[in-house]
Amino acid sequence: MEVTDGGEQLVLDGLPAPRVRRRVRAATGGQPLAEHLPVARVAIDLPPAHLDRPFEYAVPASMAQSAVAGSRVKVRFGRQDVDGYVLERVETAEHDGELLPLRRVVSALPVLTPAVARLARAVADRWAGTLVDVLRLAVPPRHARVEGEPVGEAAGPLVPHASASAWTAFRGGPAFLQHVTSGGAPRAVWTALPGAPGERWTDAIAQAVAACVLGGRGALVVVPDARDVERVLDALDAAGVPRWAADRPHGAVRLTADDGPAVRYRAFLAALRGGAQVVVGTRASAFAPVRDLGLVVCWDDGDGLHAEPRAPYPHVREVLALRSELEGCAFLVGAHGRTVPAQSLVASGWAREVVADRAATRSRTARVLALNSTELAREGPAAAARLPTPAWRTIRDRLAAGPVLVQVPRAGYLPVVACGRCRASARCATCHGPLGIASADGTPTCGWCGRLATGWRCDECGAGTLRSVQVGSQRTAEELGRAFPGVPVRVSGARAAGGVLASVRDVPALVVATPGAEPVAPSGYAAAVLLDAATSAGQGLGAAEDAVRRWLAAAALVRSSADGGQVLLVGDAPERAAQALVRWDPVGLASRELDERAELRLPPAVRVASVTGPRDAVAAVVERVDDVEVLGPVPVTGARAAERSAVGALEPEVRALLRVPRAQGQALARSLAASLSVRSARREGGTVRVQLDPTDLS
Incomplete structure (x- = not known):
C-alpha cells in the first residue's frame, strides 16, 4: 500500500489507480x-x-x-x-x-436510437466498413417540415386477430408463433409453400407479426420490392394490423426509399415515436427504429435486392441476424426456396428449421415436369424448338381454365446475338461488350458502353449477319401472340411498356414475365412454362440454388395438382437443379451444396473478402492483412472493366480474394478495417473496393 503526496486516497499495490476526473x-x-x-x-x-x-x-x-x-x-x-x-x-x-x-x-x-447505433457499429465491424457509411443507410435524410408535424396519440393498444392457420402445415410453425407471443426469441428458417388465400406466405408472415403484437412487442418485415411490401400490408390489414396513418396512429407503416424524402421520413418518425408498432419495407428498413422489437422477418433472402450495393455492402439476412442477437428478438427468414447461407444457420444450430412434410408438400404444389432434350427426343426435329410441342399443348389446354404464366430469364427483345455464319458471339468493336437488339427493327447496341454497332462485321469470319442466342420477354410475347391468335398477351417486367404488373385477372390470357416480376393471379395460374432453363441457371457459385429459387417463386403462383395446376421446365437445366424443382426439394439441394462448399472451402463455410482496384493499391492493402490465404490477384473483366474503359480509366483493375476459416471471420474484418485506415491516413492513391462475403463470387 502506498500514500501519495497531499494525503490522497490509499491504493493497494498492483491495482490501477483511480481515474482522476479532469475538468x-x-x-x-x-x-x-x-x-x-x-x-x-x-x-x-x-x-x-x-x-x-x-x-x-x-x-x-x-x-x-x-x-x-x-x-x-x-x-x-x-x-x-x-x-x-x-x-x-x-x-x-x-x-x-x-x-x-x-x-x-x-x-x-x-433519430439515432441506442439500439440502432449499436447495430450500425456491429454492421460496420462485421463488413470492415465505417460507422458513418452504415448510418447513411440507417437514418434517412432530415425533412424539417415533416419533423414539425403534430404527433397523433394512440387511443389504446392494438389487438390483432390471433390465428396460426397458415402455419399448421409446417413442423414447428405453431410452436414458433406461441414462443413469439410469450415474449421469446426463437430463430427459424422457413420454407414456404403455395396455398389458397389465407395460407400464402403473406398470410403466414402477417400471422407471425400479429402474434408478436399480441405479446406487446413491435415487428419488422423486410421484403425485396415495393410490390411485396403492398402484399404484406394487405395481409396485415386482414389480420387486424391496419395501415398506419397520421390520423390513426396505430398499426403497420410502409418504409421504402422509393416513396420520396417526405413520405419516407414520415414513416421513419412514425416508428421512432412509437406510433407504428410494425414496419414493412425494403432493404434499408432493416435498421428501422422499431420500439420494443420482438420479431424481425426477411422474406426471400436469396433475392439480389437484399444485398446493399453501397459500402460496406451488408446483406439484409445478416443484418437482421445481428439485430436478433443484439436486441434479443425473434428471427424468421423465409422463402419458397432455400439459400445455402440460410441452410448454414440451420446446420450450425443457430436457427431451427420450419418445413412441411412430403404429404403436405405434394397436396399444395403443382405437378412439375422437366422437358430436357432427353425427354423430348421422341419429338424428332420439333424437340429443338424453343417452345416444344408438349409445352405448346399444355398452354393450349390450360388456357381454358385461366391465365398461363410464361417465365423468361431475360428482358428485352434479343439481348444476346451472334454471327449468323460462324456462330461467334457478336461483340462491340469499341469495348468488346455483348451486342443485343432492342426491337424488331432495332440496330445492334452494346450492352456495356451503349454504342450502336452500325455496319457490324464479325471478327472471326467477316460476315455481317446476326442470329439470336437469347430471346427476351418482348420477342417471346410476339411469338406467343402469333402461336395463339386471339389470346391476350401481357408482359410484366421493369423494361416492359406497362412495367411490373401487380396482378392479373382470372381469365384466359398469356402472361410473359421476367423472374421476380410475375404478377399474382387471385385463384392461381392454370399452368406455368419456364423457358430457357439452361440460360436461367447461369454460371458461378450459387447459380443452381438461385435458379431453383426463381423457378419455385413462379411455380408457387400456380394452382395445386389437385386443381389441375402444371409447371413445365423447358431446356437443358443442370440435373441437380431440375430435380430439386421436380421434387419440390430446395432444402435437399441447399444441404448438398453446403456440404460440398465445406469440402472445397467456399462460402459460407469460410469467410472471403474481395479487394478490387489498381494492382499497386490492392497489393498495399493485402500486405497489411495477416494470417489469411490470398488468392490472386487476377485481372477484372466483364461489365466492370467496360465501365472503367467507358470513363477513360487507363489503369486496369485486379481482384484479390482473402480467405479464412469461418471462426476467424471477425479477425479478418478487423484487420482489413485497420489496413484501410492506414491507407486513408497515408492518402495512398487509387480507388480500392473491399467487400466481405461478396454475392457475385464466381
Missing part, C-alpha cells in the same frame, strides 16, 4: 458549459476510414437540453463545419486538451 476545458470564449454531462461524443459524417471513431466536443449550456444522444448536430472539424450524431453524453473527457464546442443542434429529435 472539461473548452475553447468556448467564456460561454458556460452544461452542468450535467458536459462532453458529447460525436460520430462525424466524414468518409475517411481513419476518422471512424467518436470525437469529443464540449456541450454549451445553451444546448444542454437539445444535444441529446441520437440528435443531429453541426461540429467544427479542421476548417469546415460537418454534420454528426451525438452518440452519448459523459461527465469527463478522454482528451487532455481543450474541447471545441458543438456549433449547433440541427434537430433535438433523437
Whole structure:
C-alpha cells in the first residue's frame, strides 16, 4: 500500500489507480458549459476510414437540453463545419486538451436510437466498413417540415386477430408463433409453400407479426420490392394490423426509399415515436427504429435486392441476424426456396428449421415436369424448338381454365446475338461488350458502353449477319401472340411498356414475365412454362440454388395438382437443379451444396473478402492483412472493366480474394478495417473496393 503526496486516497499495490476526473476545458470564449454531462461524443459524417471513431466536443449550456444522444448536430472539424450524431453524453473527457464546442443542434429529435447505433457499429465491424457509411443507410435524410408535424396519440393498444392457420402445415410453425407471443426469441428458417388465400406466405408472415403484437412487442418485415411490401400490408390489414396513418396512429407503416424524402421520413418518425408498432419495407428498413422489437422477418433472402450495393455492402439476412442477437428478438427468414447461407444457420444450430412434410408438400404444389432434350427426343426435329410441342399443348389446354404464366430469364427483345455464319458471339468493336437488339427493327447496341454497332462485321469470319442466342420477354410475347391468335398477351417486367404488373385477372390470357416480376393471379395460374432453363441457371457459385429459387417463386403462383395446376421446365437445366424443382426439394439441394462448399472451402463455410482496384493499391492493402490465404490477384473483366474503359480509366483493375476459416471471420474484418485506415491516413492513391462475403463470387 502506498500514500501519495497531499494525503490522497490509499491504493493497494498492483491495482490501477483511480481515474482522476479532469475538468472539461473548452475553447468556448467564456460561454458556460452544461452542468450535467458536459462532453458529447460525436460520430462525424466524414468518409475517411481513419476518422471512424467518436470525437469529443464540449456541450454549451445553451444546448444542454437539445444535444441529446441520437440528435443531429453541426461540429467544427479542421476548417469546415460537418454534420454528426451525438452518440452519448459523459461527465469527463478522454482528451487532455481543450474541447471545441458543438456549433449547433440541427434537430433535438433523437433519430439515432441506442439500439440502432449499436447495430450500425456491429454492421460496420462485421463488413470492415465505417460507422458513418452504415448510418447513411440507417437514418434517412432530415425533412424539417415533416419533423414539425403534430404527433397523433394512440387511443389504446392494438389487438390483432390471433390465428396460426397458415402455419399448421409446417413442423414447428405453431410452436414458433406461441414462443413469439410469450415474449421469446426463437430463430427459424422457413420454407414456404403455395396455398389458397389465407395460407400464402403473406398470410403466414402477417400471422407471425400479429402474434408478436399480441405479446406487446413491435415487428419488422423486410421484403425485396415495393410490390411485396403492398402484399404484406394487405395481409396485415386482414389480420387486424391496419395501415398506419397520421390520423390513426396505430398499426403497420410502409418504409421504402422509393416513396420520396417526405413520405419516407414520415414513416421513419412514425416508428421512432412509437406510433407504428410494425414496419414493412425494403432493404434499408432493416435498421428501422422499431420500439420494443420482438420479431424481425426477411422474406426471400436469396433475392439480389437484399444485398446493399453501397459500402460496406451488408446483406439484409445478416443484418437482421445481428439485430436478433443484439436486441434479443425473434428471427424468421423465409422463402419458397432455400439459400445455402440460410441452410448454414440451420446446420450450425443457430436457427431451427420450419418445413412441411412430403404429404403436405405434394397436396399444395403443382405437378412439375422437366422437358430436357432427353425427354423430348421422341419429338424428332420439333424437340429443338424453343417452345416444344408438349409445352405448346399444355398452354393450349390450360388456357381454358385461366391465365398461363410464361417465365423468361431475360428482358428485352434479343439481348444476346451472334454471327449468323460462324456462330461467334457478336461483340462491340469499341469495348468488346455483348451486342443485343432492342426491337424488331432495332440496330445492334452494346450492352456495356451503349454504342450502336452500325455496319457490324464479325471478327472471326467477316460476315455481317446476326442470329439470336437469347430471346427476351418482348420477342417471346410476339411469338406467343402469333402461336395463339386471339389470346391476350401481357408482359410484366421493369423494361416492359406497362412495367411490373401487380396482378392479373382470372381469365384466359398469356402472361410473359421476367423472374421476380410475375404478377399474382387471385385463384392461381392454370399452368406455368419456364423457358430457357439452361440460360436461367447461369454460371458461378450459387447459380443452381438461385435458379431453383426463381423457378419455385413462379411455380408457387400456380394452382395445386389437385386443381389441375402444371409447371413445365423447358431446356437443358443442370440435373441437380431440375430435380430439386421436380421434387419440390430446395432444402435437399441447399444441404448438398453446403456440404460440398465445406469440402472445397467456399462460402459460407469460410469467410472471403474481395479487394478490387489498381494492382499497386490492392497489393498495399493485402500486405497489411495477416494470417489469411490470398488468392490472386487476377485481372477484372466483364461489365466492370467496360465501365472503367467507358470513363477513360487507363489503369486496369485486379481482384484479390482473402480467405479464412469461418471462426476467424471477425479477425479478418478487423484487420482489413485497420489496413484501410492506414491507407486513408497515408492518402495512398487509387480507388480500392473491399467487400466481405461478396454475392457475385464466381
